[in-house]
Amino acid sequence: xxxxxxxxxxxxxxxxxxxxxxxxxxxxxxxxxxxxxxxxxxxxxxxxxxxxxxxxxxxxxxxxxxxxxxxxxxxxxxxxxxxxx
Amino acid sequence: xxxxxxxxxxxxxxxxxxxxxxxxxxxxxxxxxxxxxxxxxxxxxxxxxxxxxxxxxxxxxxxxxxxxxxxxxxxxxxxxxxxxxxxxxxxxxxxxxxxxxxxxxxxxxxxxxxxxxxxxxxxxxxxxxxxxxxxxxxxxxxxxxxxxx
Numbered sequence: 001x002x003x004x005x006x007x008x009x010x011x012x013x014x015x016x017x018x019x020x021x022x023x024x025x026x027x028x029x030x031x032x033x034x035x036x037x038x039x040x041x042x043x044x045x046x047x048x049x050x051x052x053x054x055x056x057x058x059x060x061x062x063x064x065x066x067x068x069x070x071x072x073x074x075x076x077x078x079x080x081x082x083x084x085x
Numbered sequence: 086x087x088x089x090x091x092x093x094x095x096x097x098x099x100x101x102x103x104x105x106x107x108x109x110x111x112x113x114x115x116x117x118x119x120x121x122x123x124x125x126x127x128x129x130x131x132x133x134x135x136x137x138x139x140x141x142x143x144x145x146x147x148x149x150x151x152x153x154x155x156x157x158x159x160x161x162x163x164x165x166x167x168x169x170x171x172x173x174x175x176x177x178x179x180x181x182x183x184x185x186x187x188x189x190x191x192x193x194x195x196x197x198x199x200x201x202x203x204x205x206x207x208x209x210x211x212x213x214x215x216x217x218x219x220x221x222x223x224x225x226x227x228x229x230x231x232x233x234x
Contacts, residue, residue, distance in 0.1 A: 036156055036159075036168065037108065037112065037113075037116075037152065037156075039169075040124065040128055041116065041120075041124070041169070043127075044120065044124070052198055056127060056168065056170075057170060057173075057191065059168060060165065060166070061166045061168060083218065
């Protein structure tokens with residue numbers, strides 16, 4: 001897995017110790033792994049790891065709904081293999 | 086898996102989709118310690134931050150109350166697939182001390198689409214948590230012409 005995406009996954013797992021892993025297609029919003037307050041922190045992290053500036057106002061939920069979506073939208077050039085820690 | 090029920094839209098006599106939220110003081114204190122004030126500049130406007138400021142710096146309880154109020158207000162809009170537009174829901178302290186909600190840009194659009202003209206909110210906090218409850222003010226529906234004569 002690309003280092004940036006792995007950092008994102010680790011960040012979520014650190015905040016949810018009840019989970020051992022996160023499947024690439026797991027809905028992070030529906031499963032409450034990201035809420036509105038952690039979303040702001042999450043955007044900070046995504047900006048750091050992807051090296052891109054993110055406009056929260058225009059960010060669509062579906063862009064960060066799953067690790068696979070995050071890979072597509074923010075780490076497309078890094079050949080990430082989501083799902084393997 | 087059975088389909089989830091769909092909530093009716095806001096609007097109409099007697100309708101009020103309430104919103105409520107609770108914010109952990111410890112959680113916000115950690116964010117403030119880890120990222121500093123710039124982190125909250127993404128969530129609160131300069132005016133809101135000024136409302137939270139005391140002579141010793143940002144008051145964390147006030148900060149938590151604002152955050153809870155914004156979230157509660159957003160919940161009354163009942164929108165799907167959107168994140169809370171933090172800077173577009175502004176919670177200011179009125180002269181009387183109670184909070185007032187202003188809806189701007191995307192929040193104003195979402196409210197209009199839900200038939201909401203304003204949102205009223207109440208905030209409370211104690212040592213570890215801040216809570217807020219919000220209620221929408223629904224735009225009056227037009228009265229059929231036959232009832233006005």
